[in-house]
Structure formats: structure tokens, C-alpha cells
Amino acid sequence: xxxxxxxxxxxxxxxxxxxxxxxxxxxxxxxxxxxxxxxxxxxxxxxxxxxxxxxxxxxxxxxxxxxxxxxxxxxxxxxxxxxxxxxxxxxxxxxxxxxxxxxxxxxxxxxxxxxxxxxxxxxxxxxxxxxxxxxxxxxxxxxxxxxxxxxxxxxxxxxxxxxxxxxxxxxxxxxxxxxxxxxxxxxxxxxxxxxxxxxxxxxxxxxxxxxxxxxxxxxxxxxxxxxxxxxxxxxxxxxxxxxxxxxxxxxxxxxxxxxxxxxxxxxxxxxxxxxxxxxxxxxxxxxxxxxxxxxxxxxxxxxxxxxxxxxxxxxxxxxxxxxxxxxxx
Numbered sequence: 001x002x003x004x005x006x007x008x009x010x011x012x013x014x015x016x017x018x019x020x021x022x023x024x025x026x027x028x029x030x031x032x033x034x035x036x037x038x039x040x041x042x043x044x045x046x047x048x049x050x051x052x053x054x055x056x057x058x059x060x061x062x063x064x065x066x067x068x069x070x071x072x073x074x075x076x077x078x079x080x081x082x083x084x085x086x087x088x089x090x091x092x093x094x095x096x097x098x099x100x101x102x103x104x105x106x107x108x109x110x111x112x113x114x115x116x117x118x119x120x121x122x123x124x125x126x127x128x129x130x131x132x133x134x135x136x137x138x139x140x141x142x143x144x145x146x147x148x149x150x151x152x153x154x155x156x157x158x159x160x161x162x163x164x165x166x167x168x169x170x171x172x173x174x175x176x177x178x179x180x181x182x183x184x185x186x187x188x189x190x191x192x193x194x195x196x197x198x199x200x201x202x203x204x205x206x207x208x209x210x211x212x213x214x215x216x217x218x219x220x221x222x223x224x225x226x227x228x229x230x231x232x233x234x235x236x237x238x239x240x241x242x243x244x245x246x247x248x249x250x251x252x253x254x255x256x257x258x259x260x261x262x263x264x265x266x267x268x269x270x271x272x273x274x275x276x277x278x279x280x281x282x283x284x285x286x287x288x289x290x291x292x293x294x295x296x297x298x299x300x301x302x303x304x305x306x307x308x309x310x311x312x313x314x315x316x317x318x319x320x321x322x323x324x325x326x327x328x329x
Contacts, residue, residue, distance in 0.1 A: 005029045005065045007052055007096060008072030012175040012182065012206055013111060013167075015039035017069055019174065020210045031061055033072070038176040052092035055099065062103040067217050070096050071111045075141065075179055077284040078277040082140040089144035090151065097155040097162070107217050108162035110152045114202075114227060116145035116166065119290045126292040128166075128225050128299055139283045149225065156223040163220030165213050168229040168295055172206035172314050173321035180279065182318070184235075188250050189242050189319055189328040195255035200234040201291035205314040208306065215304040229295035230308040241315040246328075260285055 004021050008014045009030035018040050021028050030040060031050040040047070050057040052072050062068070074081075074088040093110070100108050117130040132146040133139075152162050175182045187193045212228045220226065239251030263280055271278040278284075300306035322328040 002066040003027045004067045006069045010036040010039045013071040015174040016206045016210045055095040058099040062099050066106045068108045076277050077281050085140045085144050090147045093148035094151050101160045109213050110164045112149045112164050112166050113145045114166050114168050115142045122292050125294045161222045163216045164225035166227045167209050168202035168204045170206050171203045173317045188239050194252045196235040196251050198254040202229045202232045202295045204230040208308045212304045212306045226300040229297045232293050
């Protein structure tokens with residue numbers, strides 16, 4: 001039986017990897033970074049305290065591990081937190097790669113993002129050979145994911161067997177601490193976003209993402225990156241699906257684009273007072289506006305058997321999950 005280590009195990013992807021791996025011939029080890037165990041309650045997992053930004057803490061955690069799923073990342077679109085983003089997403093990834101190589105790990109699956117690529121032109125197919133972002137003064141999160149990927153390539157040249165996964169916007173059930181996209185769904189369902197911008201994005205069900213990542217353990221090529229996407233949908237359509245499921249209208253129309261920018265000053269003041277990252281930033285708006293419209297995921301389909309489910313199924317399961325947790329009324 002293989003021993004799989006999951007970094008970021010309390011997050012959305014980690015939670016679903018635990019559920020998928022538990023059905024297969026794997027023992028599971030999780031890094032306990034934040035003391036939040038909700039994602040793996042009721043599952044037979046080994047939990048060890050550690051932190052990917054502390055290299056020395058990783059050596060006992062990697063002992064005896066066959067496969068590492070490196071999902072841990074700081075997703076933050078507030079440029080004031082550039083240093084923290086780079087520490088986790090760049091230096092943390094370097095630490096994981098160094099220890100994985102030293103401990104002769106059989107396979108590393110590194111979770112990058114489509115945000116690691118230059119977005120434009122958004123109407124042309126997004127393929128694995130799209131150029132990685134190089135502008136260190138640009139969006140910190142996007143640069144950090146690109147730089148983390150370059151680090152993985154560096155270690156592949158040193159002998160590490162690693163494959164790289166690029167998800168689009170991750171949605172789906174079993175998210176116990178909702179981030180930006182999932183919290184938006186919760187807010188829509190609870191009637192807090194009665195108008196939505198007339199934008200869209202490519203969404204991937206987290207369960208299909210995990211299937212592709214697990215397939216990459218055996219089928220993923222060393223040093224190869226795989227874009228894992230679903231279909232492009234408008235946010236207004238997502239709101240329509242949520243409304244049908246709940247039996248009430250939750251989104252009433254399109255938000256004029258200029259209004260999207262009006263709360264920015266107030267959000268900035270709030271963040272200064274609370275010393276917490278801003279949810280609404282120019283970078284967040286830019287990301288939402290510029291989702292690539294054509295994401296064929298052909299390589300993942302051919303080599304990893306990627307077969308994304310319909311968004312309608314994803315939304316239904318997601319809202320049902322949040323209802324059971326009491327987050328959607």
C-alpha cells in the first residue's frame with residue numbers, strides 16, 4: 001500500500017484528495033499546519049504537525065512517503081501581502097522539492113494554476129506551452145505560481161519525478177473553509193449578491209481535478225504540466241442554477257461594470273483597520289474579468305483520462321454540501 005502525503009490537506013483540494021485516496025490503495029498522511037481538522041474528520045489519516053515554510057519540519061513528515069500531493073498555497077490577491085505569498089508559494093515549494101528529492105520520493109504532483117500563465121489573448125486556446133509569467137512586479141500570486149513551477153522544473157532536472165497540474169477555477173463540495181470563488185457561491189445562494197458582473201470563467205469540479213492528479217501519479221510524465229479545466233460559464237448562469245436548486249431567485253441581473261470598482265476605497269480602509277487581506281482588489285477584478293474562454297485540456301484528456309462532469313452537477317452538489325453545513329439557508 002502506497003503512502004501519500006498531502007500538503008494543504010485542510011483545504012478544498014486536500015479535503016477531496018483525502019476522500020478519493022481513501023477509496024484506493026493508499027495510506028494517507030497530512031501536514032497539520034493550522035489545527036483545522038474538519039476536512040479529514042472520520043477518515044483514517046495520519047496527522048503530523050509541520051509547515052512547508054520550515055524545511056526542517058518536513059524531514060520526519062516525508063519519511064517513508066511514496067507520493068506527495070503538493071496542494072498547499074497562499075491564495076491572496078492583496079499586493080500588501082506579497083512577501084507572505086512568495087514565502088509560501090515559492091520558498092515553500094522549494095522546500096518541498098528539496099526534501100522530496102533528498103528522501104527519494106517516487107512522485108511529486110505539484111498543483112500550480114492557470115494563473116501562472118500570461119492570460120492574453122483570452123480568446124485563443126490556453127495550452128500547456130503558454131508562456132509563464134516573468135514580471136516580478138506584477139500580480140504577486142500569479143508570479144508566485146509561475147516561479148513555483150520553475151522551481152519544480154529545476155528539481156526535475158536534478159532527478160525528481162514530478163508532474164504539474166494547472167486547475168482553472170476550482171469549485172465543488174467538501175470545502176470546509178471557503179475561499180474566494182466558493183464564498184461567492186455561498187453569498188449568491190444567501191441573496192447577498194443580487195447583481196453579478198456580466199463576466200465568466202472556466203470552472204473545474206474539484207473531484208475531477210483530484211481524479212486527474214491521482215492519475216498523474218502513474219500516467220503523468222516527468223516535468224510535464226497539465227491544464228485541468230472544465231467549461232466556461234457566466235457568473236449569471238451560475239446564479240441561475242443556484243436559484244433553481246433553492247426554489248428562489250438569488251441573482252436578479254447584471255451589475256454595471258463600473259459599479260464593481262466603487263467599493264475599492266472602502267475595502268482598502270477596512271483592510272487597514274483589520275490588518276486582514278482585502279477580498280476585493282484591482283487584481284481580483286482583473287482575474288475575474290480575464291478568464292481564458294477556451295481551455296481544451298486536451299493533453300490531460302489524452303494522458304490522464306480527464307473527463308470533467310457538467311457544471312450543473314457540480315453546482316447542485318456544492319450547494320447541497322453548504323446547506324448541510326448550515327452555510328446556505
